[in-house]
Amino acid sequence: MGITIQNITGNTAMVIWPKMASCADSFYSVMYHPNWNSMLSSYSRKNFQKEERVPGSRSSFVVENLSPLTTYILCVTCQSANPSSDQCRTFHTLEQDTASASNTKKELALGIWLTSSVLLLIIAGILLYGCLHLLCHKRREQPEGQNRTSKEDNVKTWTKSMAQTSENFGRQSQLIQDTEGKNPCGIQLATIIENPLTCKEPIMRTSKSQELVPMTEQYSAMN
Helix, strand or coil, rough: CCCCCCCCCCEEEEEECCCCHHHCEEEEEEEECCCCCCCCCCCCHHCCCEEEEEECCCEEEEEEECCCEEEEEEEEEEEECCCHHHHHEECCCCCCHHHHHHHHHHHHHHHHHHHHHHHHHHHHHHHHHHHHHHHHHHHHHHHHHHHHHHHHHHHHHHHHHHHHHHHHHHHHHHHHHHHHHHHHHHHHHHHCCCCHCCCCCCHHHHHHHHHHHHHHHHHHCCC
C-alpha cells in the first residue's frame, strides 16, 4: 500500500492512502505512535498509542495534537487489522511555529478571561442579591420602629401630663391650706347662724343693743 504523509507541521500531519476494495463498505484504521523503535516494537495494534476510524469512502486524514520535534510511526489498515510494514510510514514533526504558539496562547488567554468573567458575574449577582435582601429587611423593620417610637412618645406624653396634673393639684391644695391658716373663721360661714358664739361680731351686737335701748325707754314712758 502506497501511504504518503504530507503537510507536516509541529502539531499536524496529513496521511493519504489508496483505496482498497475490501474496505469500500467498511472503515479504515489510522494508527500512530510517538518515539517508535522498530527493533523493540512489533506491528501490533496494542503497541499503538492512538487509533482513529475513518469511513471507507475517504482516502485521507489529518492527524492532530502531535508533539513538536517528535518521530512518529503511522499505519493504515482495513477494519482494525494488524498492520504490516508496507502499510506503515515514519515521519518527524517540525518545530512549533510562532503563529501556532501565538494562537495557542491567545486561546488560553481567552479561556482564562471567559472563566474570570463568569466568576465575576456570579460574585456580582450574589452581592446584588445580598444588598437587595438587606434593603428589603430594613424597609420592613422601619415601620415597626416608627410604631414603637410613637407608642413610647404617647406613654411619655401621658406620664408628663399626669405629672403636671399632680403638680397643679398639689399647688392648689397648698394654696387652700395657706388660705385656711390666714382666715380660720372663713371656713365656718355655714355654722355662724347656728352657733354665733364661735365667731363674735361686735358690730352686730352693737347694732342690736342700740335697737333695745329705745324700746325700754318707750315702755317706761308708757307706764
